[in-house]
Amino acid sequence: MSTRTYYRGHDAVVTDELFVWRTTPAKGFVVRELHNVGRVCNHVDRLRPYTAHVTGTALVLVAAALTLLDAPAGYALGVLAVAVPGVFIVAAATRRMRRRRWELHATYRGFKVVLYASPDERVFNQVTRALRRSVEDARPGSSKHPMAAA
Numbered sequence: 001m002s003t004r005t006y007y008r009g010h011d012a013v014v015t016d017e018l019f020v021w022r023t024t025p026a027k028g029f030v031v032r033e034l035h036n037v038g039r040v041c042n043h044v045d046r047l048r049p050y051t052a053h054v055t056g057t058a059l060v061l062v063a064a065a066l067t068l069l070d071a072p073a074g075y076a077l078g079v080l081a082v083a084v085p086g087v088f089i090v091a092a093a094t095r096r097m098r099r100r101r102w103e104l105h106a107t108y109r110g111f112k113v114v115l116y117a118s119p120d121e122r123v124f125n126q127v128t129r130a131l132r133r134s135v136e137d138a139r140p141g142s143s144k145h146p147m148a149a150a
Contacts, residue, residue: 004137007130009123012116014130016137021116029108029115031131031138037106037115039128104128 007014011022019034021027102124104115115131118124 006134007127009127011118011123012127014127014134016134019115019131019134027113027115029106029113031134033109034115034131034135035107037104037131037135040103040105042101042103104131 004016005013006016013020013022015031017031019029019031100121101117101119102121103117104124104127106113106115108115116124116127118127
């Protein structure tokens with residue numbers, strides 16, 4: 001009996017028996033033991049680790065501007081010269097850096113697991129459809145030979 005392949009890509013393989021996510025390390029799951037499979041869309045903010053660095057740099061620049069300028073108007077100008085462009089740069093970077101991450105979650109052998117994740121919605125949908133077909137075909141009572149006589 002041959003194994004039916006529903007999806008084969010660089011990041012995942014879905015057959016009638018196994019779901020393999022090719023990550024480091026690779027994660028494999030027996031399709032018959034997957035329950036409560038569901039999709040989740042998370043927003044990933046890749047800028048978050050750098051916000052502390054940006055804030056610290058802005059504070060250092062403001063402190064330097066305050067020590068170099070004497071008049072109160074100079075202080076205000078120094079603060080505005082650093083704060084206004086900084087706010088716009090951080091806002092623009094945050095919009096660009098936030099990406100969606102699509103995830104497949106399931107219960108496997110009693111544990112909640114992430115089966116697969118991808119930022120590419122098209123590939124994610126292909127993998128999801130393949131897994132759905134595999135799970136439906138693995139249900140008890142489904143025939144591996146759809147053309148067999150009843």
